[in-house]
Amino acid sequence: MHIFLDLPGRTVALLALVSLLAGLVDAIVGGGGLVQLPFLLAVLPGLGTATPLGINKAVSALGNISSAAVYWRRNPGTRLNRQLLAWSGTVAVLCAMAGALLASGLPIGLFRPIVIVVLVAILWLVVRGRLARPAAAAAPSSTPGASSAGASSAGASSPGGGVNLPLAASSGMIGLYDGIIGPAAGSFLLLSHQRILRRSLVDSLGTAKVIQCCMNIGGAAVLISRGPTSWPLIALLGVANIAGSAIGARLTLRGGDVFVRAVLVLAVLATVGKLAHDQWL
Template sequence: MVSGLEDVTLATIALVVVAGLAAGWVDAVVGGGGLIQLPALLLVPGISPVQALATNKMGSIFGTTTSAVTYYRRAHPDLRTALPMAVIALAGSFGGAVIAASLPSSVFKPVIVVALVAVAVFTATKPTVGELTQLRHTGRRHYGTAAGIGLVIGFYDGLIGPGTGSFLIIAMVTLLGYNFLAASAKAKIVNMATNLGALAFFLPHGSLLWGLGLVLGFANMIGGYLGARMAVKQGSKFIRIVFLVVVAALIVKLGHDVWVENIRG
């Protein structure tokens, strides 16, 4: 039996493992693994939404840490940009999680759907975007822009969550001028920090299911390792294709949530 829940069957654990593997792979390439992982956790009998969110963050930390290390060893991302972004994003994520406890995410979802549609259209109609690294800024302006991206998207991760890695990548491609591979490598370092920031909020509340989180984390770790290796091997064009698929899935998921919430309201 997994610690923290009763009546958890082997079939349920198998579902969580498969979801963790798939989510780790997707998250390592372009982000958005929460689209797979969180719904799978919500199918676990007896789990509450808060427990699912906290356990999801724990599993994701294993995956993002593994993929971040893999990217670092194989793609050598610029830590002078990534590390300050990660620290600021961690603080933003914690702040977002605090507000999420009192403010429904439904307030923001329509805006996020519009933003995702704009991102998808832009990426699809600009096939050369993200192929090469051509930095838009230098010096303080570069690091200031990177810090702003970390703060805003870190806050979003703590508040809502799905697609954080995708938003990080497109922001670094369009606003900073990195190619998709370099952006993905840095996004994993920042995403690791945003997961940690949100988890730091959930831990004192006792919402984390440690047994289930460790199972999920191990699966996510394997998926993250495989995904990062494939992304480095295949390069920016492969990441761009997967990015568009994941963004499309995000649009459908969040759009459906908005539609259902409007009907119920």
């Protein structure tokens, strides 16, 4: 099979551009998968469900690893909770792998309507500002004093020596969703950690981001093993996604949120329209 899955050069270039846009959107408002996943489903219809989902998941893993590194470098107050990584992360990753296995067995004709409904719902949340960029929300707490307060709050509400069952249940559901669909799973995970444990966003994001990366890697491993893939294409789209994240971070500093939200709406409506056309027309 061709290194780019026999795709025309123009389609590969367009995929790279879409991946760059997805990274840019994800860096500013979250939900970059809203842009990337529908387009992969549209241009790779003949390769089953596992291939576009696997490529999307692998590229998202690269982008999330990059954004996690940037966040930790710029927010020294962020702390990792090894206990949460051990049990909550394990539950999330196992459920993400189970969700990926389930999704890989769905025919593309059945999967498209599911994606359309879910992406439109998540798009509504993004437009309403419910899934805003976690780093932006955490910015007021990134000062030394705020970080200390957040750490103190986190310590006061630490899960201690026991397993937090509500967090385990939410991590499992989010992991299952991430394996099947994926977009905005990181935002859901962060909010569950923050609200259930009553910790600051700064303290929650470090642990949640590592768990998200592990979910991406676990889901990608399952999906890639279930269908044809292209590592050169994944590498190309991963580089484009990382570059988009870097551009998005700079646009955020310059107040580009409104512009990118508008681009997100137009891009997702266009790709959802394409999915609907392929499904019903």
